[in-house]
Amino acid sequence: MDHCLADSPPIALDVARGVTRMFARQQLFAVCEVPLPNHRRADLMGIDAKGKLVIVEIKVSRADLMGDAKWRDYLDYCDRFYWAVTPDLAPICDGAAFLPEVAGLIVADRYDAALSREASDLKLAPARRKAETLRFARRAARRIAADLDPSLGEAF
Template sequence: MIQSSPGISDSAELPQAEAFDAAAVVRGIGRLFARNDIWCIPEMPLRNGRRADLMGIDPKGRIVIVEIKVARADLLGDGKWPDYLDFCDRFFWGMPPALDRAPLEGPDFKPDCCGIIVADGYDAEILRPAPLRPLNAARRKTEVERLARAALRRQTALLDPACVEHLRGA
């Protein structure tokens, strides 16, 4: 079970710019997940051409994807999010506290299979846990390997940018 923070306040205490800053939401979710031994990387390409905002692995080797939304229009206009469900064991919506979560309760957003996390730049809280929808073992193995290789490639680029630049030229 994921341990949430003591609580995320509603946006009345947050500056408006920060309340709708995607990077702040990612940072808060990253802190929540780190406390729970879930390690994610941002902007992970999927094999179907989509890109997960956050994708990671929990302590039991299960894959978690978080789709970040910081604007109501972006949330309501997102028709591609179901494409992520084939690549994870758990799916969450991540959003700032000020964003109206009411649309996520409607049938178009499948509340029975999607969790909700609210986050600011300091922390995050799970408002609705994401139910486990286990991937096929072969699919999970493939996705875990892809995620590990992407994380290692990014780490290598941080340690030695010339290494990655050399590979691009090859």
């Protein structure tokens, strides 16, 4: 968990934990804070049993949710995009600015999460999917290796 939302408020880690639990039941496994080639960083990125990539943007305050202008930059790197929010923020995500016809919605706390709205299938191009799947797998493996030997870290 060293990489999981280290600079975020504790409630963001709670939401990440709830989402991770829900995803695991669906055989979808995610890691926190995944850098993307466009210099953005996904709060959670996961892969399901069919190889579809999912990005989750976690928001735990109204100001952060309303002020986020970068989230559309994630859409080119996933098959499905979700907002993950606390229950009090869920109604805001139904607004047109949050593209409810594209973006899914997950309501979460530290114990679990519930899918409030399914995300549209964005269908990554095959070359992009291959590149992002490889990048995702290598990052996850590197993090596991660094757990065994911290000197490996993110530098490799």
